[in-house]
Amino acid sequence: MVHYTHTSFDRSFAALSDATRRGVLERLGRADASITELAERFRMSLTGMKKHVVVLEEARLVTTEKVGRVRICRLGPRRLEEEAAWLERYRRVWDERFDALDTVVEDLQRKEVGNGRNTRG
Amino acid sequence: MDAIREGKSSPVKHRSTVERTSEREMVVTRTVNGPARLVYEAWTTPALIQRWWMPKSYGIAFVSCEADVRTGGTYRFVFRHPAAEEPMAFFGRYLEVIPPSRLVWTNDEGGEAGQVTTVTFEEKGGTTVVVVHELYPSKAALDEAIASGSTGWPDEQFEQLDEVLAGGGRV
Numbered sequence: 001m002v003h004y005t006h007t008s009f010d011r012s013f014a015a016l017s018d019a020t021r022r023g024v025l026e027r028l029g030r031a032d033a034s035i036t037e038l039a040e041r042f043r044m045s046l047t048g049m050k051k052h053v054v055v056l057e058e059a060r061l062v063t064t065e066k067v068g069r070v071r072i073c074r075l076g077p078r079r080l081e082e083e084a085a086w087l088e089r090y091r092r093v094w095d096e097r098f099d100a101l102d103t104v105v106e107d108l109q110r111k112e113v114g115n116g117r118n119t120r121g
Numbered sequence: 122m123d124a125i126r127e128g129k130s131s132p133v134k135h136r137s138t139v140e141r142t143s144e145r146e147m148v149v150t151r152t153v154n155g156p157a158r159l160v161y162e163a164w165t166t167p168a169l170i171q172r173w174w175m176p177k178s179y180g181i182a183f184v185s186c187e188a189d190v191r192t193g194g195t196y197r198f199v200f201r202h203p204a205a206e207e208p209m210a211f212f213g214r215y216l217e218v219i220p221p222s223r224l225v226w227t228n229d230e231g232g233e234a235g236q237v238t239t240v241t242f243e244e245k246g247g248t249t250v251v252v253v254h255e256l257y258p259s260k261a262a263l264d265e266a267i268a269s270g271s272t273g274w275p276d277e278q279f280e281q282l283d284e285v286l287a288g289g290g291r292v
Contacts, residue, residue: 091139
């Protein structure tokens with residue numbers, strides 16, 4: 001059995017190096033699924049799918065939760081962290097953009113006043 | 122050096138909020154100081170768009186900015202980053218133009234996966250609430266944009282931005 005160095009990057013890389021595991025992530029991106037459903041979808045044994053899910057779990061790409069007699073898989077915290085970081089960067093882009101827009105609109109207002117377009121109300 | 126003076130000379134500084142409202146949608150909301158007709162003017166006049174659309178901290182300059190703002194009209198924004206060989210073009214078509222309250226355009230530079238952007242301007246007592254709504258063609262397209270970190274800009278630019286923000290500096 002292969003032992004990977006346990007850095008987060010290596011784990012992700014190992015997890016993503018397999019086509020089935022990439023397929024599982026893609027599938028979970030659309031909806032949560034049980035290990036049984038994943039095994040059926042990828043036409044493999046339950047045991048085989050469990051091994052893939054464990055690798056994805058160790059890389060924090062997937063989390064699982066036992067609901068009754070079924071183990072449900074969903075996208076893990078790694079994906080959520082990425083999304084949160086992306087949202088914050090996206091917000092900053094817009095914040096800076098809008099700060100500059102404020103300045104432009106202030107200038108336009110000042111010009112209107114200067115041109116006497118500011119009719120009395 | 123921000124002069125903190127009696128509040129009337131410096132208008133309230135607003136903050137943008139961002140939300141992923143569904144599997145396919147992003148919504149940005151921000152209040153701008155000024156009436157809707159002027160905010161609309163700033164969004165639709167190329168000479169004005171060039172003054173605010175590209176965040177200064179990126180060090181990316183407008184090469185050209187064309188916008189034929191009418192239903193069916195097209196736009197094309199071309200930028201150049203000093204580290205990049207080729208300029209970068211963003212382009213699309215206006216699907217709806219209703220001055221001074223609504224703009225809808227496509228983002229075609231990314232091909233099929235491009236989002237449709239709807240911007241609404243709602244005037245409220247001298248300020249204007251701007252809502253930017255981006256609808257991606259599929260969940261996969263938005264996920265892909267998130268996964269690739271693509272807001273269209275290189276990561277190192279965000280680091281510069283972080284420095285600017287950390288220093289509290291403003292251009």
